[in-house]
Amino acid sequence: MSDEEPPSKKVKRDEVPGKGQAESPGSRTNTRLCPYLDTINRQYLDFDFEKLCSVSLTRINVYCCLVCGKYFQGRGTNTHAYTHSVAEGHHVYLNLHTLKFYCLPDNYEIIDSSLDDIKYVLNPTFTENHIKNLDNNTKLSRAIDGTLYMPGIVGLNNIKANDYCNVVLQALSHVSPLRNFFLREENYGKIKRPPGDSAYLLVQRYGELTRKLWNPRNFKAHVSPHEMLQAVVLWSKKQFQFTQQGDPIDFLSWFLNALHKALNGSKKKDSSIIYKSFLGNMKIYTRKIPPIDLDEKQKRSLMLTEEYQETETESPFLYLTCDLPPPPLFIDEFKENIIPQVNLYQLLTKFNGQSEKEYKTYKENFLKRFEITKLPPYLILYIKRFTKNTFFVEKNPTIVNFPVKNVDFGEFLTADVKSKHKNTIYDLVANIVHDGEPSKGTYRVHILQKSTGQWYEMQDLHVTDILPQMITLTEAYIQIYELRCS
Known part of the structure; x- marks a missing residue:
């Protein structure tokens, strides 16, 4: 049921702003059909931009001219919308807040179901x-x-x-x-x-x-x-x-x-909804590495102290960081650099709870192990391609070989953790790619349209379909996997 009042009882609640003031509650506006509806140009209507008056830059009582698509303030005498309607002969306007239509300069409300598509595009x-x-x-x-x-x-x-x-x-x-x-x-x-x-x-x-x-x-x-x-x-x-x-x-x-x-x-x-969709959990095991200038006996002695014992911490995560192996320095027989490849499963061994990775700080070094204890419904993987040093940023061009379906993340869970998950099979739904140099590159994304099973490549305004096997040849940067319904 509509919340509009009958035409005979319509009270104009919209503000008539010369200076941002609303009109008195006692004033009335007639509602009727409008002879200017055929002047509306839907191709000029764009509601994606900030709702500001194009003259005064105010957000108060902004109306869109449905003939030229420009935004103006108010509809009372001497307002910018009123002046525009008289000067340009543009008569049909939409209040961007109340979603009501008006004809200016006559200043009556338009009631017509043919305008519903405009209202729907706006909201x-x-x-x-x-x-x-x-x-x-x-x-x-x-x-x-x-x-x-x-x-x-x-x-x-x-x-x-x-x-x-x-x-x-x-x-x-x-x-x-x-x-x-x-x-x-x-x-x-x-x-x-x-x-x-x-x-x-x-x-x-x-x-x-x-x-x-x-x-x-x-x-x-x-x-x-x-x-x-x-x-x-x-x-x-x-x-x-x-x-x-x-x-x-x-x-x-x-x-x-x-x-x-x-x-x-x-x-x-x-x-x-963010945590419900993406939040996972892991355990991080950390142990301090003795200084390299000590002999073996001193190192063994230090390893027995509490400071060098392995510690365990719980760590929630919204995405997992996958480390690429360093690219090879050799070249092939054609004197060109070989583009290395690595399997996704090889990157994921980082989270099996056994593989140790060294982390360096300014004064001390540590070894860490990562054990996933809970997989989220949607798993985000960040493939770390850029390394920063004092002078510049380097990009690792290694290609990651990954399937777009049936990725079993349960292979990296311990037996007791895996038993707590009903299903561990994931399918790729989005793949963000970086192209070009670290500082001058561009980004594009591959999206799965579930209803058709078709993959699309999207780069700003450009949308094209793409074969799944072509996706795996790109320099993947961020991936989103969806847990398959069991």
């Missing part, structure tokens, strides 16, 4: 039944210009240098429980935050972006993450920006923790 909504069928949908949608697209498989605009953010946002949008949570605004719309806390804005913007990515009725086959990235810049205190290149793993780590905190998550494993 897509999803029913629980619709969400349940997303991963089974094989129907293509058609944009205004005739372009066919699959909901969820749409490009993200690169404003300047935000491809490192785009690939992470695309990958996370295909983590089903995370996507399903943010498609329903009621899941997070009433979360209480302190006044002025920008964390709530981050959650709202990410929810809006997720709904737009999966909108089956978009006017165009791509989305701009402009408002989402502005919220990131604000809450990260400019640590992450869209004007300079960044590292996807740094952004992913910050973003997951920021969302968890913004959703009032705690240290409990099920306190937010």
Whole structure:
């Protein structure tokens, strides 16, 4: 049932802002059909950008001109929207907050069901039944210009240098429980935050972006993450920006923790959708290495002291860091460097609880063992390709050979830990790739469309299908694996 009042009782609650003031409660606005609806140009409508008046730059009482797509403040006499309507002859406007339509300069509300598609593009909504069928949908949608697209498989605009953010946002949008949570605004719309806390804005913007990515009725086959990235810049205190290149793993780590905190998550494993989806647990065994300048007798003596005994700590994780072996220095018979390859399972032996790895600090060295004690529903692997020293950053080009299906992470669990898991078989759902030099490279992401089983390569606005066997030949950087339903 609609929450609109009958036309005869409609009271104009929208602000008529010359200077940000609302009109008196006693004033009334008629509602009627409008003869100017055929002047609306849907191809010019873009609701992805910040809702600011293009003249005054205010966020108060902003209206979109549905003829040219520009944003203006107010609709009363002498407001920017009113002036624009008289000067340009553009008559149909949408209040970006109340989602009500008006005709200017006559200033009456328009009631017409043919405008519902515009309202839906501005604020897509999803029913629980619709969400349940997303991963089974094989129907293509058609944009205004005739372009066919699959909901969820749409490009993200690169404003300047935000491809490192785009690939992470695309990958996370295909983590089903995370996507399903943010498609329903009621899941997070009433979360209480302190006044002025920008964390709530981050959650709202990410929810809006997720709904737009999966909108089956978009006017165009791509989305701009402009408002989402502005919220990131604000809450990260400019640590992450869209004007300079960044590292996807740094952004992913910050973003997951920021969302968890913004959703009032705690240290409990099920306190937010982030922890429910990605949180795993491991034990880290650490022992100190005696100084190398001691003889064997002194070393054995030190190993018996408490300081050099192995210690055990519990450590939750949102992703696992896989270390690549150093690339070989030799060249092949054609005088070219050989591109080394390594199997994914070889990298994962780091977490079997037996393999030791040396870690160096300024004064001391340690040996560590990692034992996974709990696997999450979605497992993120970070393949460490970059090493930084005092002077420059080096990239390891080693190719990781990995299957896209049937990866058994149970092979690296101890018997008692594996017995606590009903299933340990995972399938790849997203693969982020780095191309080029460390400081000048670009990022792209491979996404699995579950309903069709088709893989897509997405690099900003460019979306193309790709064969699974081609994915394994890339310089994988971040991967997301999904636990197969038993």
